[in-house]
Amino acid sequence: MNRPRTGGPGDRPFVLVEQDRGALRIAALDPAAMRGGLRAGMALAEARALWPDLETAQAEPEADAAFMRHLGELCDLFTPLVALHASDGLILDVTGCAHLFGGEREMVWRVRRRLGALGLASCAAISGTPHAAWALARDRRNTIVAAGEEEQAARPLPLTALEQDPATVLALGRAGFQTLGDLADRPSGMLTARFGSSLADTLRRILGREDIRITPLRPAPEIMAEKHFPAPLGLLESLLAVLERLAQDIMAALERRGAGGRAFEVSVFRSDGAVRRIAVETAQGMRDASGLMRLVRLKLEALSDPLDPGFGFDAVRLVVIRSEPMAERQAALDGGPASQAEAGDVASLVDRLTARFGRETVQRFVMHDTHDPMRAGGSVPFLARHTTAPFAHPEPGQPPARPLTLFDPPQWIEALAEVPDGPPLRFRWRRVLHEVARAEGPERIAPEWWRCGNAAPATRDYYRIENAHGHRFWVFREGLYEDSTARPRWFLHGLFA
Amino acid sequence: MNIWLPDMPSALATEQDHPTQGAPGFSLARGALHEFYAGAEADGVSLSALAVMLGMAGGQQATLWARHEALTHETGMPHPAGLAELGFDPSHLLLIRARDAPSALQAGLEGARCPALGAVIIELRGEVKAYDLTASRRLALAARASGVPVFVVRAAAAPMPSAAETRWLARAAPSRALAAKAPGHPAFHLVLLRARNGQEGLQHHLEWNRDAQRLESNPSGHGEAAAARQPDGGASAPLSRGVVAVPVHRPDTARDEPPPYRRAG
Known part of the structure; x- marks a missing residue:
């Protein structure tokens, strides 16, 4: 929908339809349609009989879900702990946040105004447990219930607040239950025996007898500092100045904990609802505000889609996502071990390169304890947590047994070789014919059958060969000439120095 | 760090002990820019190896290797086991997989300004517009300032x-x-195209000695090269042996002879 629908008296009824078992049914409807006697789940044909000029559009559940996630990001402005609930709800854990927005009532009003600015209708409630708030939000709008008073507030709610399937609600109604209070007076064992544990669990949670924590969209930060602006801020430079103050705050907090930050995130909330996040990772624990700001500036310069103030920024937040203990280092009077200072220099070089070129670009080598050359080694992002096997020490006096570079996947070559296990005499790679002058092999490397499926790959016989010009290659034959079922194939796997 | 070229005790010397003209060997100055060109595309991997050898030999400092990602398709991805086989600790290498040549140059420049590094290797492929006089001058100045x-x-x-x-x-x-006839140690042929002290045209046949971590003069280089280019048509000719399809159930006559090549392992 491109324009917000108010569902005023002049509007034609509008519904969203979805395909359900071969029939088009109403998935959602606007107030005008509701007034016209239409209901969700009604067949479209039936609805058209009542309203021939009904406006319809196809329901897009994926787009709705994406929009809800975006709203979740938006509400991140109020608290770092936001969770999605059902298909149309957000649960915000506002513990300890409300005073920043002038109290709970003011906060409810601000959240609803923020959503209203996007053309959305909303209802909200605050209570001690997320399920109680969720049940109250729809039946007792804008209520604020203090912790411990959920049961009293929720008792008058109708059975539909339990969100059970219609058959359960119908059965409960027939048994004479009208409100949650009626159910709450009965022993829960009876309800569990008849309707399963989900009903009793939900009831307990709504009544505040049991509290479960929400699972937030984003992990809770270790340390957080934020600044809300009274009026939208239009200049990027002022934003960075504010950010620098926040950086000093979180670095002071890190210092009190004796920790250094390894991963930071800057969130910028624009007044039109867009949220931008800039993540910065470091190779060593960092506790230096100006160093962090240098990395943030580098990262901002490297953004392919620059940070655009638009109509201004509403708020900015800086969080520490991950930190590690950092020992206080006193510079020794004699200058200290030079290698330590140098390691620090290389680490800050890695930080600058990562901020500028991205995490995947800056890599280091790791080895794995396996004889399969493809798996034996590779490169991973420098900042990735990865263990490495010790590097093998080659046999003295021998030429390198492994090539300097590997092709992934190995490149197919046409080779002419002596049977059954001779090295190639000549081979053609990339349309160039190479005459083999020297060769050594075979070195048989069997595949790791426990990693493969049913069809174990063929055995590989590797050869080190050198052509007449001095280029050295690592080639292998896949399969054996003795095997009459499949012809062996030759591949070039790597190049020697 | 010591980089050795033939006949010089320390080939990669500091600015002060830069060799005088007429010295028997040649040294590469630290804190300067050195270029390596390949005669043919197939020599790309030899160039990489030479740069790694010159940059890492004997050093315990980290080396930055900024590599244009297009090279991965041409010469493959650097393999840590191969680096270890050349005698280097791969954990000392910081690899930059730059998506284009300007990024590789920028990363290299950033590295050249960091004195904690042992060396910086910038590997480009093809004609690169971004690598012009200005860019190389910047690199040279950064190298001189930091000594890398x-x-x-x-x-x-x-x-x-x-x-x-x-x-x-x-x-x-x-x-x-x-x-x-097993392939031996990595061997290279270098021609000095340009040098500040005017030793252009100097030729070196070098062989990598992993155990000593240095490049050594390969005295037989010229002769070997000549022999390899003109096979005498006898036993060394690659295609003179019989290539026959041996049926599965019949013994292979050729098996009685010792294989003419070295067996690995």
Whole structure:
């Protein structure tokens, strides 16, 4: 929908339809349609009989879900702990946040105004447990219930607040239950025996007898500092100045904990609802505000889609996502071990390169304890947590047994070789014919059958060969000439120095 | 860090003990820009190896290797086991997989300004517009300020004027064969195209000695190369042996003879 629908008296009824078992049914409807006697789940044909000029559009559940996630990001402005609930709800854990927005009532009003600015209708409630708030939000709008008073507030709610399937609600109604209070007076064992544990669990949670924590969209930060602006801020430079103050705050907090930050995130909330996040990772624990700001500036310069103030920024937040203990280092009077200072220099070089070129670009080598050359080694992002096997020490006096570079996947070559296990005499790679002058092999490397499926790959016989010009290659034959079922194939796997 | 070229005790010397003219060998100055060009595209991997050898030999400091990602398709991805086989600790290498040549140059420049590094290797492929006089001058100045040698490695490119201290044309050379004609140690042939002290045209046949971590002169280089280019048509000719399809159930007559090549393992 491109324009917000108010569902005023002049509007034609509008519904969203979805395909359900071969029939088009109403998935959602606007107030005008509701007034016209239409209901969700009604067949479209039936609805058209009542309203021939009904406006319809196809329901897009994926787009709705994406929009809800975006709203979740938006509400991140109020608290770092936001969770999605059902298909149309957000649960915000506002513990300890409300005073920043002038109290709970003011906060409810601000959240609803923020959503209203996007053309959305909303209802909200605050209570001690997320399920109680969720049940109250729809039946007792804008209520604020203090912790411990959920049961009293929720008792008058109708059975539909339990969100059970219609058959359960119908059965409960027939048994004479009208409100949650009626159910709450009965022993829960009876309800569990008849309707399963989900009903009793939900009831307990709504009544505040049991509290479960929400699972937030984003992990809770270790340390957080934020600044809300009274009026939208239009200049990027002022934003960075504010950010620098926040950086000093979180670095002071890190210092009190004796920790250094390894991963930071800057969130910028624009007044039109867009949220931008800039993540910065470091190779060593960092506790230096100006160093962090240098990395943030580098990262901002490297953004392919620059940070655009638009109509201004509403708020900015800086969080520490991950930190590690950092020992206080006193510079020794004699200058200290030079290698330590140098390691620090290389680490800050890695930080600058990562901020500028991205995490995947800056890599280091790791080895794995396996004889399969493809798996034996590779490169991973420098900042990735990865263990490495010790590097093998080659046999003295021998030429390198492994090539300097590997092709992934190995490149197919046409080779002419002596049977059954001779090295190639000549081979053609990339349309160039190479005459083999020297060769050594075979070195048989069997595949790791426990990693493969049913069809174990063929055995590989590797050869080190050198052509007449001095280029050295690592080639292998896949399969054996003795095997009459499949012809062996030759591949070039790597190049020697 | 010691970089050795023949007949010089310390080839990669500091600015002060830069060799005088007429010295028997040649040294690469630290804190300067050195260029390596490949005669042919197939020599690309030899260039990479040379730069790694010159940059990492004997050093315990980290080396930055900024590599244009297009090279992965041409010469493959650097393999840590292969680096270990050349005698280096791969954990000392910081690899930059730059998506384009300007990024590789920028990353290299950033590295050249960091004195904690042992060396910076910038590997480019093909003609690169971004690597012009200005860019090479920037690299040379950064290298001089920090004392970090910078090696620019260019495969499939024609030598161009630049601010480099030395410029080399390098290619793989036939190795000295081991027993049963097995390929020997990595061998290279270098021609000095340009040097500040005017020793252009100097030629080196070098072989990598992993155990001593240095490049050594390969005395048989010229002779070997000549022999390899003109096979005498006898036993060394590659195609003179019989290539026959042996039926599965019949013994192979050729099996009685000892294999003419060295067996690994």
